[in-house]
Amino acid sequence: MDSRGKAAVLEMARRMGGDFVSGLALMVVLLVTGNIFLATGLGIAAGIAQIVWLKLRGRPVEPMQWGVLALVAVLGTATFITRDPRFVMAKLSIFMGGVGLLMLKPGWPSRYMPAAARERVPPSAVVVLGYVWAAAMFGVAIANLVVAHYASLRVWAVFSAFAPWTVVAILMAAPPLHFRRRAPSQVPAAPSDRRAA
Numbered sequence: 001m002d003s004r005g006k007a008a009v010l011e012m013a014r015r016m017g018g019d020f021v022s023g024l025a026l027m028v029v030l031l032v033t034g035n036i037f038l039a040t041g042l043g044i045a046a047g048i049a050q051i052v053w054l055k056l057r058g059r060p061v062e063p064m065q066w067g068v069l070a071l072v073a074v075l076g077t078a079t080f081i082t083r084d085p086r087f088v089m090a091k092l093s094i095f096m097g098g099v100g101l102l103m104l105k106p107g108w109p110s111r112y113m114p115a116a117a118r119e120r121v122p123p124s125a126v127v128v129l130g131y132v133w134a135a136a137m138f139g140v141a142i143a144n145l146v147v148a149h150y151a152s153l154r155v156w157a158v159f160s161a162f163a164p165w166t167v168v169a170i171l172m173a174a175p176p177l178h179f180r181r182r183a184p185s186q187v188p189a190a191p192s193d194r195r196a197a
Contacts, residue, residue: 022047040076100137
């Protein structure tokens, strides 16, 4: 991957990280502390703080940011109420399934693409990329349910900590390579007209 491809991946990661603040905060705190209730509370707080910060700066709040915060808040409240470990294990599936539904909005990846890529990539390709992401999120959600049901708690913990991020990393690295292959080749300039002798 050349420097432009790396820059595109980093820019996409930065923007997606901004949209998934509450979800990322929840996962990081959960991995560090192992306390689902503390992680849920801090995840909700981080999402609310992000929305307030954007509003105070006069910046728009994207639908994905609202959606992720709503998912964390609703699922977090259910976690506090039920205190059921089976619900906690299924939470990843519910979250990833919800994110997959948000990603069914046609063209959503264009927000995360550099301007140069948006200019040369057909809108239909961006729509397809969004559906690929959505399908991947649904796939992780289904896989988590299978692992949570059949595997041990330790195996599930490892899966939930690494599988989603591995899928995201692969998806983030693939589009710049794909779009680079699809980039239109330069058309040679037409020769100047010769004057009639």
